[in-house]
Amino acid sequence: MSGWTIIGAGGFIGGRLAQALRDRGEAVYAPARGDPALFERDLGRVFYCAGLTGDFAVRPFDTVEAHVTLLAQVLSQARFDRLIYLSSTRLYDSLGAAGGREDDILAFDPAAPRNVYDLSKALGENLTLARSGGRGAVARLSNVFDLAPGASGFLPELLQKARRSREITLDSVPGAVRDYVHADDVIAALLAMGESQTPGVVNVASGQNVSNADLAQVFGAAGWTLNLTPDRPMPAAPHCAIDRLQALGIAPQDPRQLIAEALAAPGFFLG
Template sequence: MSVTVVGARGFVGARLARRLAAEGAQPWTPAKGDPELLKRDLGVVYYCAGLTADYDRRPFDAVEAHASLVSEILRAGRFDRLIYCSSTRLYDGLPQAEVDEAASLVFDPADPRRVYDLSKALGENLTLARSGGRGVVARLSNVYDGAEGSPGFLSEWLIKAGRSRDLTLESSPHIRRDYIHLDDVVSALIAVAGGSGIYNLSAGALTSNAQIAEAFAAEGWRVGFTGAADPPPPPNASATRLAGLGVRARPVRDVVRSHLRGLGT
């Protein structure tokens, strides 16, 4: 069966395409705007296109990436399976401390910063309701990696650690997030292709900046923070469904310690 990775030049899509190629899948990785995307048989489609850091500055591009293009792929119908990459940020408006994939989502349509959530939610709806049962949604939590150029707060933290053992971070020790390493995301995406419905690609546990800083300190790094804010944590996204497929994200502090020890060799 053929495989297509949409967004293969992005953070997640690039690593996924490399893994699939290493396993002999020879994925097709169309460039943005390639007209063949709507003409050829795509096989299993991993839809990794999206905007994260600059969605607020480029709201119309965010809608195009999160909903419009996947709508066109679904309308063309030339695929066997479609795995749509979404985000656990969709839970941020919920009051519960713990949520799973069955939770109903809440959005404020008047909030301009909700264009990310609303466009992702539309992409999810199209994938689940307009794919003829061939769609799966993967909601990714905070993805990180230590390779140079990797985006995200923890990625940048790990990259800085390769340059200095004395770090000052523009954040607060009290901020809590769920983290999943990029390699674990790739393993999870491959696994959920055989599933159905929605899966949280998460560790299933919130970790504070202070707890991660302790892992750095144990390996000989000094970490300071410029802020002291202590906002309410986001809902903790359950990883139980993902574990049912045999995939479990490695604890973030274990990965951090391993990465730092590698820097010391």
């Protein structure tokens, strides 16, 4: 195999992945958008990290371009040894509590505008698995977080508020749940997938559904008050299976323990 290629290296995961590979002395090709060399050189092992998240609803055509169109061109025209396509565990959402395993039969309403994200990711998965000549695999990522200074996202921003105030109010109900997985575990999982011949789909998740009520308990034990809105019935959430992830040697960290450690760190609270 000849080196690594990261498509979408300007993003959060792509950038972390590129840095991790370079830190261990690997040759990394991170093509800019429209770089013709993408179809002229040997790409080696490819991580397809390009995609849209928060703004997919207002950029539906860009979402399809990133998740499907460029991928199709890479699969049909580029030279590569292996390709790992980054997808999302949100594809399980419509299955409710019954969802969460990699071999689930997914279900989508094609008329729902928000499903441009889910449908485009699902088509990207299909192309990777069925049109790569057996060289493709899919990593379905759950809610990735990083507690390093300057990180963005729900948990990092919550901790930033906690540095300034002992009482925080969230406009969210106690029963809302998410599967949070730390960025370090994601990078380790992707590298393991890139270095192996693991086929099919792998959930890259912690395997734990953490509710806002769970977070309030963690903050409360550390001396903070986390106020939430009155509870109301919530749709049942999928529970991500992580057997395939564990088979790669990855043991995801408990997000609640990581938050507790951050809150307990000397000098964390600035007042």
